[in-house]
Amino acid sequence: MAMLSSHDHGTTRCFLIWSMLLSLVLHISSQLAKSHSTVQFLPGFNGPLPFLLETGYVEVGETETELHGELFYYFIESESNPQEDPLLLWLTGGPGCSALSGLVFEIGPLTFKKEEYNGSLPNLALNPHSWTKVSSIIFLDSPLGTGFSYPKTELAAQQSTSKLVQNAHQFLRKWLVDHPKFLPNEVYIAGDSYSGIPLPVIVQEISDGNDGGVQPWINLQGYLLGNPLTARTEDNYQIPFSHGMGLISDELYESLQKNCRGEYRNIDPGNVLCLRDKEYYEETISGIDTNHILEPKCEFGLRNPIENPWKATTIFSSGLALPPLNCRSHAYFLCAYWANNDNVRQALHIRKGSKGEWKRCDFYIPFKFDIHESLPYHVNLSRKGYRSLIYSGDHDMRVPFLDTQAWIRSLNYSIVDDWRQWYSNGQVAGYTRTYSNRMTFATVKGGGHTAPEYRPEECLAMFSRWISNRPL
Structure with a gap:
């Protein structure tokens, strides 16, 4: 048997190393490929989707011992010009409310048909006022445990505001690595309600990462917040709001x-x-819906109709009932029935065994509120020159526009475009004011908590103008 020379040994070692590296690259590539999928058909929607929908997971965590959580997302490509249109990362509030809620009830291209639930799969329809008309949007289930996102360890299950911030930042950079064609696009971070606390912190983390050379570089331009919690002073403005509204x-x-x-x-x-x-x-005020003072006050959760005076429209053998069709929460239950359907989960490529019952809002996620206000972050971001749009539905009593106006006023920035009307479809859609720190504040007339759910057409007009650097 012939002996191998040292050169042959070196060649063999190089080949083995090269083979191992190739196998590793192929493994990583296959894992990336498996982490997201294109969805062409959805149960409940008639025909193929007329837009590009991708769903997937991104693994996140602070350390190797904690790198065991999967954030689930829905990505919808802009229906106009995805190569040039901005990219939004959307966070629904809560904490613990699924991004699907933002997708089907606020700014996404799908919604549920307003019809009585008959026990079959709820039906979907197109939303003509989707923000995907002018932008690509990543709807992120965050923090871990929200929607279809899930932790893999007990440690990862313990969430907090600061972990939410770190994971969202990590998610976006990893997502862009996996979607490099969007690296040149302008990026905005957007969200509503409780997101008013972590979102400005996320923007600062991304900005600091860019300054520190963290890759990939993100083309961050600004942020948007609807009906946002900010300094946790909203309770102090609910009473003046109630008085002003004649309650x-x-x-x-x-x-x-x-x-x-x-x-x-x-x-x-x-x-x-x-x-x-x-x-x-x-x-x-006990009979008033704090999300929108003109809406009927309805049950937020399923209850036994025998024990309650309000009239339910659908009674099941279990004794549980749906809110009436004129209640906005009726559609929330349709959403839950839809998302918990096995065929829907298969279409969305949800990993089997990763999630039990899907909830639109799960307020029982282990969560520590370790960041209590975001006002200082607004100040820092203003100094860095980032654009911001802060908007409020003017019939929201949960986070009244008076509260939002007060903290913006406390920044003490000079006004460059004073209080005036803004219009949609020839009618006054709200009032707006722009400040020297590149912050625009707007009320949405008739909007609640949150504004796009109640005034979708007006909010699309507002967003479209602002995102393209036009005055409202």
């Missing part, structure tokens, strides 16, 4: 002002007069 009497409002001195959130237990007024206030 409480002048006498009660004056008594609240006198006895509580403007602090309605953290009331001194010894302030008996304030506590008495606050209790009377809660009783006075």
Whole structure:
């Protein structure tokens, strides 16, 4: 048997190393390929989807011991010019509310048909006012445990605001590595409600990463926030809002002002007069839907109709009932029935065994609120020159526009375009003001919490103008 020379040994070693590297590359490539899939048909929608929908997972975590969580996303390519149109990363609030809620109830191209639930799979329809008309959007189930996202370890299951921030930042860079054709596109981070706390922090993390040379570089241009929590002062503005909207009497409002001195959130237990007024206030507004004061107040969850006076439209053998069709929450249940259907999960390429019951909003995720306000981050981002659009539905009592106006005013930036009307379809759609820090504030007339769900046509007009650098 012939002996191999040292040169032959070296050649063999190189070949083996090369083979191993090739196998590793092929393995990584196959894993990437398996991490996302194009969806052409969805159960409940008639025919092929008239837009590009991709679903997938991105693994995230801080350290190797914690790198065991999968963030699920829905990506919809712009229906106009995906090569040049901006890319949005969308975060729904909660924390714990699925991005599917933002997709089908707010700014995405699909919605549920408004029809009585008969036990079959709910039907989908097109939303003509989708923001994907002018942008590509990644709808992200975040934090881990939300929607179809899932943790792989007990440690990863323990979520917090700061972890949400780190994971969203990591997600976006990994997603762009896997979708390099979108690297040149302008990027905006967008969201609503509770996202008002983590979202500006995410924007700063991305910006700091860019400054520090973290790759890939992200073409970050700014951010959008709807009806956002910011400094956790919203409770102090609900009472002035209620008074201004004619929900409480002048006498009660004056008594609240006198006895509580403007602090309605953290009331001194010894302030008996304030506590008495606050209790009377809660009783006075108890029949009002805080998400939109003009909407009927409906059940948010399934309840037994025998125990409740409100009329249910559909009663099941289990004794559970759906809210009436005129309740907005009726569609929330259609969404849950749809997302928990096995055929739907298969179409969305949900990993088997990764998720039990899908919930539109899961408020029982282990979550630590370790970032309490985002105001300082708005200041930092303004100094860096990022654009921002802050909008509020003017009938939202949960996070009243008065609260949003107050924290924006506290930034003390000069006004470059003062308070004025903005229009949609020839009608006043709200009011707007622009500041020298490149921040635009807008109210959406008739909008609730959150605005696009109630005023989709107007919100698309607002977004389309702002994203293309036109005045509202």
